[in-house]
Amino acid sequence: MRAPASFTCFTPPSAELTQTGAKLTEYRVDSVTPIRGPSDVVLDARVAPRAELWRLEQPGALAVPDAPFIGATQHLVYTDAETRRDLVRVSSPEPGPGQGSGPVAVLIPIQKSAEWWNLAQDERQQYLAQPARTAHVAIGRRYADRIYRRLYHARYLPRSEWDFLTYFEFRREDRTAFLELLEALRDPGQNPEWAFVERELEIWMIRPR
Amino acid sequence: MRAPASFTCFTPPSAELTQTGAKLTEYRVDSVTPIRGPSDVVLDARVAPRAELWRLEQPGALAVPDAPFIGATQHLVYTDAETRRDLVRVSSPEPGPGQGSGPVAVLIPIQKSAEWWNLAQDERQQYLAQPARTAHVAIGRRYADRIYRRLYHARYLPRSEWDFLTYFEFRREDRTAFLELLEALRDPGQNPEWAFVERELEIWMIRPR
Numbered sequence: 001m002r003a004p005a006s007f008t009c010f011t012p013p014s015a016e017l018t019q020t021g022a023k024l025t026e027y028r029v030d031s032v033t034p035i036r037g038p039s040d041v042v043l044d045a046r047v048a049p050r051a052e053l054w055r056l057e058q059p060g061a062l063a064v065p066d067a068p069f070i071g072a073t074q075h076l077v078y079t080d081a082e083t084r085r086d087l088v089r090v091s092s093p094e095p096g097p098g099q100g101s102g103p104v105a106v107l108i109p110i111q112k113s114a115e116w117w118n119l120a121q122d123e124r125q126q127y128l129a130q131p132a133r134t135a136h137v138a139i140g141r142r143y144a145d146r147i148y149r150r151l152y153h154a155r156y157l158p159r160s161e162w163d164f165l166t167y168f169e170f171r172r173e174d175r176t177a178f179l180e181l182l183e184a185l186r187d188p189g190q191n192p193e194w195a196f197v198e199r200e201l202e203i204w205m206i207r208p209r
Numbered sequence: 210m211r212a213p214a215s216f217t218c219f220t221p222p223s224a225e226l227t228q229t230g231a232k233l234t235e236y237r238v239d240s241v242t243p244i245r246g247p248s249d250v251v252l253d254a255r256v257a258p259r260a261e262l263w264r265l266e267q268p269g270a271l272a273v274p275d276a277p278f279i280g281a282t283q284h285l286v287y288t289d290a291e292t293r294r295d296l297v298r299v300s301s302p303e304p305g306p307g308q309g310s311g312p313v314a315v316l317i318p319i320q321k322s323a324e325w326w327n328l329a330q331d332e333r334q335q336y337l338a339q340p341a342r343t344a345h346v347a348i349g350r351r352y353a354d355r356i357y358r359r360l361y362h363a364r365y366l367p368r369s370e371w372d373f374l375t376y377f378e379f380r381r382e383d384r385t386a387f388l389e390l391l392e393a394l395r396d397p398g399q400n401p402e403w404a405f406v407e408r409e410l411e412i413w414m415i416r417p418r
Binding site for chain 1: 213214216269270271274281283284285286287288289290292293326327328329330331332334362364365366367368369372
């Protein structure tokens with residue numbers, strides 16, 4: 001059977017998970033902070049500071065369908081061919097555990113409003129990619145050489161309560177650059193798209209050496 | 210928990226399925242025909258002529274995760290706001306079982322090539338929506354008043370082997386119009402996008418009265 005999609009989940013460790021055949025990455029959670037979404041942001045009790053968290057990546061099927069955070073890697077839906085070539089050229093690879101002190105990883109699950117999902121393709125496209133110097137894609141590009149970024153789609157997975165899992169990884173010395181990136185993405189003047197984000201969490205983690 | 214996605218599957222009937230709470234539609238299979246994909250198109254033994262088939266629709270979760278055909282209803286990714294308004298205006302509603310002799314339903318699962326999925330958004334967009342008079346969207350629009358159409362996304366669902374389930378429903382007297390629609394979609398002169406379809410089945414069914 002063909003299995004085009006690759007699935008990723010973040011979940012507490014357990015001995016059985018080592019038997020799934022999924023690729024496994026270990027983390028220790030530093031902090032879990034609700035950023036947007038008022039009192040209704042319920043924090044998953046399975047994800048807490050000092051806890052261990054595993055990332056499992058598996059083609060074809062979800063290793064843990066009821067994990068706190070699940071997502072699928074998809075093709076890009078707002079990036080034109082020229083922008084994609086440019087991003088591939090400038091983007092840093094995943095730092096990985098080998099480089100210096102363990103890199104920092106940040107998982108930011110996001111839920112957008114019904115209003116966003118009711119927009120047509122051309123309307124959403126404008127928020128992501130235009131004007132060329134200020135919108136979401138352009139902001140991310142400025143940091144692409146230092147901040148490794150991954151987007152997992154979650155909205156159309158069974159039992160998912162998030163629309164996207166955004167994932168970042170960087171060396172400790174690039175922490176300030178990462179905070180600048182977040183500030184720019186959340187600034188309505190620079191990135192009007194963020195007004196559609198209804199719910200957002202920050203989960204800071206360390207990848208052990 | 211929020212459950213934005215609605216899931217659909219086509220599967221053989223069973224008593225337990227009436228307990229899932231999913232919306233249920235009954236069919237009798239007329240024919241199953243491989244259209245594209247050479248000898249490697251394996252027909253699912255659970256879907257055969259004269260068999261009964263059920264469609265189950267459920268928000269949040271898949272009623273039958275291992276059904277022969279599963280899909281999710283998603284937002285549109287190639288349709289601009291003006292085209293969407295126009296399509297809503299001209300499209301026929303689902304004929305349903307009440308109207309005259311039972312309507313005909315046709316399920317066409319589709320798999321596209323790796324080459325298609327490697328295209329960037331602007332490149333895929335051109336195939337779907339331009340030139341305005343000939344591409345996929347324009348061909349479908351010509352029949353939208355008589356042929357009820359639904360697109361279920363399957364590529365990024367766990368354990369799915371199809372990219373899309375396309376679904377059509379029409380009254381028996383509109384069978385010729387439906388065959389014309391298929392012919393136009395599969396004509397490389399009118400719809401170059403179809404060259405990327407690697408695997409395709411036609412499952413003709415009747416909705417009992």
